[in-house]
Amino acid sequence: MKQCLFLFFLNLSGFGFAQQTEFVDFKIVEVSLNIKPEKQEVEGSVQYTFKVLKSVDSIFIDAQNMTFKTVLMLGNQTISYSNDGKKLWLKHPFKKDSSYNISFNYKAQPKKALYFINWEHHAGNKQIWTQGQGKYTSNWLPSIDDMNDKIEFDLTITFDKDYEVIANGRITNQKTNDSTTTWHYNMQNPMSSYLVAFSIGKYHKKIAYSKSGIPLEMYYYPQDSLKIEPTYRHTKQMFDFLEEEIGVPYPWQNYKQVPVKDFLYAGMENTSTTIFSDAFVVDSIAFVDKNYVNVNAHELAHQWFGNLVTETSGMHHWLQEGFATYYALLAEQEVFGDDYYYWKLYEYAQELLEQDKQRGSTSLLDPKSSSTTFYKKGAWVLHKLREKVGDKVFKMAVKNYLLKHRFKNVETHDFIFEVEQASGQDLTDFVKSWLEDETFLYEECMYSLKKHSEDFRIMHKLDKALKDNSYPSNSLINDYFEKEVSSKVKTYLLSKIDLSKVQDSVLKKAFHLKDLKVRQAIAKNLTKIPLELKETYESLLNDKSYITIEVALYNLWFIFPESRVTYLNKTKNIIGFNNKNIRILWLTLALITPDFERENKQAYFNELRDYTYSNYGFETRQNAFQYLNFIQACDQVCKENLQQATKHHNWQFSKFAKELLKKE
Template identity: 60%
Template sequence: MAFWIKVCYIRSMKVLLQLCFCFISLFCFSQQAKDVDFKSAKVHVEIQPTIKKVKGQVAYTLDILKAVDSLYIDAVNMNIKNIELIQIHQQGDPEFLNFECKNNTKQLIIYYAFKQDERYELRMEYVAHPRKAMYFVDWVDGVDTVPIENNIKEIDLRKQVWTQGQGKYTSNWLPSIDDMNDKIEFDLSITFKKGFDVITNGRLTHKETQDSTITWHYDMEQSMSSYLVALVIGKYDKKIKHSKSGIPLEMYYYPEDSLKYEPTYRYTKGIFDFFEEEIGVPYPWQNYKQIPVKDFLYAGMENTGTTIFSDSFVIDSIAFVDKNYVNVNAHELAHQWFGDLVTETSGTHHWLQEGFATYYALLAEAFFFGDDYYYWNLYQYVQELLVQEKSGQSSSLLDPKSSSTTFYKKGALVLHLLREKIGNSAFRETVKNYLLEYSFKNVRTEDFINEAENLSGKDLSGFVDRWLKDKTFYIDDAMESLEKSTFIQEYLMVDCEIASSKCITYLNSGISDESKEKVITQNANLIKKEHFKNSVKVRQAIARYLVEIPKELKIEYESLLNDKSYLTVEFALYNLWTNFPESRGAYLRQTKGMVGFRDKNIRTLWLTLALLTSNFEPENSQQYYKELRDYTNSRYDFNIRMNAFKYLSMIKACDQPCKNNLKQASTHHVWQFSKFARQLLKEFN
């Protein structure tokens, strides 16, 4: 049977009136997920990164649960053509149907008398130039390196394409369903130029090689919400480990970062195995992939089986002390159960995703770092929530407009308190039953609470009213729970705002590093020579808070420049340079080759101090200035650029090329960075 090419048209005033009513009411299609079940999607996309273009074909299979006269696909600013609607009969050939449609700037709407309990297929071709959800990083056609600052040096272009659906944005590059209540089994094929790795959800089944491109074919076995469809294109190496249950764990890294693979992915397999044991439900997907990308919008994103995370977490062993990927790693992995396997019905129940992921990440970290670590972080959550309460910004956990602090931190605390209330055994059984009952479905808070009541035999209505519905944060109740920890008791006991011999001895005692840091925070003047013999974390606190350095502590303080902590070195270098002008050259020579984190925290500070230090290598001052200004260029990570802009502004040395780069930064896709750039531009003007 020949394929019909169906052109969209509207033939009657009746249809026009239907359209008007739908868009005026804004509720016309709100119930689609209850009436129409999109089952699967066969997707092929071809991406042209230099012109930010996506060209694709999609074939959706869908079941009609209740007779309707229309359905829609979310498609933002897309040119859609060659649309076909086919009824799939149980017996006989598929039937190509006549229909009417409307392609506006947000949706493709199909008008047809759809019959209950019948299956249909919807096919289309489309072209998109996504303004969000898909990001094209460092694409200059035919160029792999860019000369910086009058050909002084060249830097490699990262050249990536990556996506971030975040709830409802996938429809900017793929005609899909923004409503997370409709779960679809996606199989994706992506055509891209040779020399790049293409990574998406599911299992790579095969690759087809053409003259200049490769088509990568991926298969997903289970359904998921459209916002969890993900895509990364770049140049990577990877290592694969297997969980105890046999799940392949694919860990990607840039080829030049092979020595950073281990510290970046430290504890990954252990976290995975811990979750399967603690949660009691096997990992629900075929495999698990983690891919770092440049200039990501967030720390990480839990796309189904495919976590994308910021490459600022690609670290060496020294950086691991101060800034590691462990928490983000565990948080995004926990989402594979809480958010991906079971998904909120709406923002009202957002804590079921973020609160659970935060809580289970903390459990995983406690497994490796101990119970004190667990209680310390819960205590930090409580302090954040207390600040929110005192500022009048506290809100209900069931308020869809609540802050991240509420959804993440209060959500995790509520789970801790619930576990105490119903007992460990009942809590674990509740979570297990909840996940099994609602696998690949959408959930509300009452679904989870009902499971908890059934398993524990307790009436939780009062708990729900107090901790989920009430916007008040009950600090006394929270602290009563935390003070069951002797570690927290010890920390709260410390009070050294007034100097005392007892407080001095604390710093040489066996109390926790956190308690010692509290002493230093409250009264840095208590620090003596012998206190520099403490752990790296305590020495870091000394570097951070002892900013006016007594001469008798100069030698001990200088030893901080040798610590295996990039933060300690950064604090110590600045404070020593400020306190002892006569030794500035010596400090700069000692730290000359240090770079620090991926954001070059030590190097950018070093360049700034070198420029401000009279008679320090005057023959190199122009080179140092150009290097610092180079770091404002768009080819560098936004964190590096932010540091460079900050220091150039501080020393009033942001010249016209710097300001040009700042203007470009003001339109960057990372909103925190663009906001920073706009504010700095205002200060210059």
């Protein structure tokens, strides 16, 4: 009998994972969740409302490693079901054009897609957050993994009243009972299940309003109140710009942004609720070198390109990532100016050229393409297409494309059709050259940059002079640093010249420009510091840049051993980025400088080793592991923490730990 049932359900699955949308249209799912962090467990009740498009004897809901209780239809009619560990199969004679409500209770202990952070520690910043894209929401919520089935998800979550619960949509009700609070969130429109999200933690929030009246909720840790402005700098300006530039109103009720510890990526564009790495929570000094602006704009652009209209398959992934990358650049152009925009395109072109040289280039329509292709080449395609058809036509086509396909799924031809309609042009050749062909058209990109930006016309002359050796380095720096050229051109020149061959007097002129990025370029590229430049170079320790200070501290400590104590005293209280880049370097140098504070060596070692524990972010831990390994001081506790890190949910950190452990 069991074998017959197995074959029956196997046959039912023959209509396929991606084809269920032909038989049934899931409309709304109402979810009530009870999260139990001490067990890393989710208990929930779910009610699905759906319409049957073709009569069918069975439907499925994706559910990874869950247990279920009785499945009921509206009216408390019990129906047969089967749970194979990956899908919940519901057996019933579902009739065409009929609507159904089905409800059930479930329990799950997800291994991925839902992450419990710091709950093993008594203290610390305890969090719970989700990541659906690439991990599948069906690990913690019975849902439809097929992104072609768009559903309205309404979440109700009960949790400890001392925490904030943030989820997709708008809060319609919030009720506290004794020790818990129940949060009711409502979505008005459908989305793909990989965009369902929530985050739980101890947060405060700041609210601003867009020009169109959309609430912009910016969450932060209570201890980070002084970092709100630099972290979320330009948020409202970019939101207002993108609404106007795209030409389609923001499609959701509000926009929330939530930082979390040890996130898998820079950010994730969950519908109305972006979750991002708290590594981007910065002060004004960190903002210079590492800020949230690009990630902020990128995830915001996805609210239209990816969430409002969603790819049908990986073949059309550039419609999400290429568009988000391009529109993020436009938003940054609005904030930082034209030079920034063109230099970012230049950086993208260099990455794509290098990929080409390594024979890693693929068609933009290849679902196995790299992120570099989907993001960077996708952005270049849109830049070139806009250049080809003109601003007015391009904006009209984008608007028509979004409005025509809103809350639906799209393919590349849907977008190209709208551009052809608006422009009256046949884009067959363009599509072949830029989307279908594997080779990256680097020279065409460089021509475009030179056409639009004086910087790249100057760079062309510089490259020629450097290649021909027709211009002495001293003269190049003298000439170009006295001209009205951008900071980017100056830093580019410094990166191309052997600074050890440049006269001290010439380098002093460059130092005295007071340009943070120019001074940083000197710090990075001047590896041999002449005694005559020592005092000037030491001034880098006062710069408002954590990267510059880190580089300068190490170089000065290494080259001038007689002044090491002075440098350590001067930088003793500087922490740096959230990954404590300067503090961890400082501790390492303090430990290996024999005549520096011998009485504090053990305390400094303990602090450095403490940064390897899991209550710190993985970037901090990685820095600490690297330096301890470098000075051969990774003791038993350090090694135990390194072993624990091999099981971390962030695969890059886990890989790092495994590789470092092999060297021990």
